[in-house]
Amino acid sequence: xxxxxxxxxxxxxxxxxxxxxxxxxxxxxxxxxxxxxxxxxxxxxxxxxxxxxxxxxxxxxxxxxxxxxxxxxxxxxxxxxxxxxxxxxxxxxxxxxxxxxxxxxxxxxxxxxxxxxxxxxxxxxxxxxxxxxxxxxxxxxxxxxxxxxxxxxxxxxxxxxxxxxxxxxxxxxxxxxxxxxxxxxxxxxxxxxxxxxxxxxxxxxxxxxxxxxxxxxxxxxxxxxxxxxxxxxxxxxxxxxxxxxxxxxxxxxxxxxxxxxxxxxxxxxxxxxxxxxxxxxxxxxxxxxxxxxxxxxxxxxxxxxxxxxxxxxxxxxxxxxxxxxxxxxxxxxxxxxxxxxxxxxxxxxxxxxxxxxxxxxxxxxxxxxxxxxxxxxxxxxxxxxxxxxxxxxxxxxxxxxxxxx
Numbered sequence: 001x002x003x004x005x006x007x008x009x010x011x012x013x014x015x016x017x018x019x020x021x022x023x024x025x026x027x028x029x030x031x032x033x034x035x036x037x038x039x040x041x042x043x044x045x046x047x048x049x050x051x052x053x054x055x056x057x058x059x060x061x062x063x064x065x066x067x068x069x070x071x072x073x074x075x076x077x078x079x080x081x082x083x084x085x086x087x088x089x090x091x092x093x094x095x096x097x098x099x100x101x102x103x104x105x106x107x108x109x110x111x112x113x114x115x116x117x118x119x120x121x122x123x124x125x126x127x128x129x130x131x132x133x134x135x136x137x138x139x140x141x142x143x144x145x146x147x148x149x150x151x152x153x154x155x156x157x158x159x160x161x162x163x164x165x166x167x168x169x170x171x172x173x174x175x176x177x178x179x180x181x182x183x184x185x186x187x188x189x190x191x192x193x194x195x196x197x198x199x200x201x202x203x204x205x206x207x208x209x210x211x212x213x214x215x216x217x218x219x220x221x222x223x224x225x226x227x228x229x230x231x232x233x234x235x236x237x238x239x240x241x242x243x244x245x246x247x248x249x250x251x252x253x254x255x256x257x258x259x260x261x262x263x264x265x266x267x268x269x270x271x272x273x274x275x276x277x278x279x280x281x282x283x284x285x286x287x288x289x290x291x292x293x294x295x296x297x298x299x300x301x302x303x304x305x306x307x308x309x310x311x312x313x314x315x316x317x318x319x320x321x322x323x324x325x326x327x328x329x330x331x332x333x334x335x336x337x338x339x340x341x342x343x344x345x346x347x348x349x350x351x352x353x354x355x356x357x358x359x360x361x362x363x364x365x366x367x368x369x370x371x372x373x374x375x376x377x378x379x380x381x382x383x384x385x386x387x388x389x390x391x392x393x394x395x396x397x398x399x400x401x402x403x404x405x
Contacts, residue, residue: 032058043185072142078128102125117140217340230318
């Protein structure tokens with residue numbers, strides 16, 4: 001199967017090929033024909049499945065065949081839960097749009113609104129937005145939504161988690177009833193299906209992400225450790241394994257900032273990304289991480305939602321998530337593009353309940369491996385932990401693994 005066989009026009013196929021993609025992913029192969037036909041769509045796909053292109057490509061084609069948007073309007077509205085994800089979707093649009101030259105913009109909070117108002121004045125064919133800033137722009141009469149032809153609700157599950165449901169309902173009332181609506185979610189929870197019934201008209205359904213199934217290309221490990229020793233264990237793992245790009249999840253904003261300082265004490269340069277950082281700080285940290293200038297990025301769940309790196313080798317759960325399904329979202333950022341990923345969880349005795357819940361969700365018991373000199377005072381129950389290999393042997397293996405990467 002090729003992108004051309006899905007019905008995409010030559011300028012789009014050429015842009016996709018120039019970016020090095022030749023074969024559609026499952027979500028793309030199933031979704032693109034549905035969207036081109038004008039059907040509503042309810043799709044389940046996790047990060048890293050090619051989800052963004054599955055709606056961007058057909059929508060670019062649709063817009064290329066329609067009159068240009070009028071002043072202060074848009075034809076396609078793509079709503080995302082976070083600034084980072086909005087910026088990422090916009091970047092993808094511009095890559096695939098290189099031979100069509102359609103007008104596209106992205107708007108989100110945390111930056112001045114006046115430049116965004118000026119950019120929207122002539123009208124745009126595609127607009128990516130976060131809910132709050134979109135409503136601000138509408139209130140200031142910088143944008144009308146009465147000519148929206150297609151509405152995309154991206155990462156609807158996270159929208160619900162972040163409390164955006166009331167904003168979404170307000171936005172829906174501003175758009176025409178006759179429109180195409182595409183809803184993407186990592187899971188088909190009961191809440192998502194209820195929302196879909198109010199948004200979608202006789203939708204086609206695509207599910208390429210079986211609920212709560214961890215990606216098979218990811219090696220998952222648990223290192224039992226006392227909570228107070230977690231920062232030192234993480235530093236030891238980074239140094240001894242010679243980890244490069246590593247995304248570390250912290251439960252709280254304060255914890256993320258504190259961990260960055262603790263890593264710095266162990267000669268590890270890290271950056272934090274979370275909701276209390278300004279947009280410029282978040283953009284800078286993410287850019288440095290993607291470029292490799294910063295190897296360790298410490299993030300909270302919400303801030304990390306827009307992080308999409310094709311070959312991220314390692315994810316660390318410094319703190320286990322409170323919601324077990326979030327574990328699947330977290331580790332799904334590694335083990336992509338044909339690579340084997342590594343997901344390491346540092347688990348203390350007070351997190352045993354969360355670990356058990358995660359294992360029930362993924363239907364798998366995770367190996368507990370104690371690290372020499374970091375053994376916890378109280379072993380984690382259920383699985384008898386096994387000792388890691390002696391350090392000399394472990395380092396040798398890691399050096400071989402580093403070279404193979």
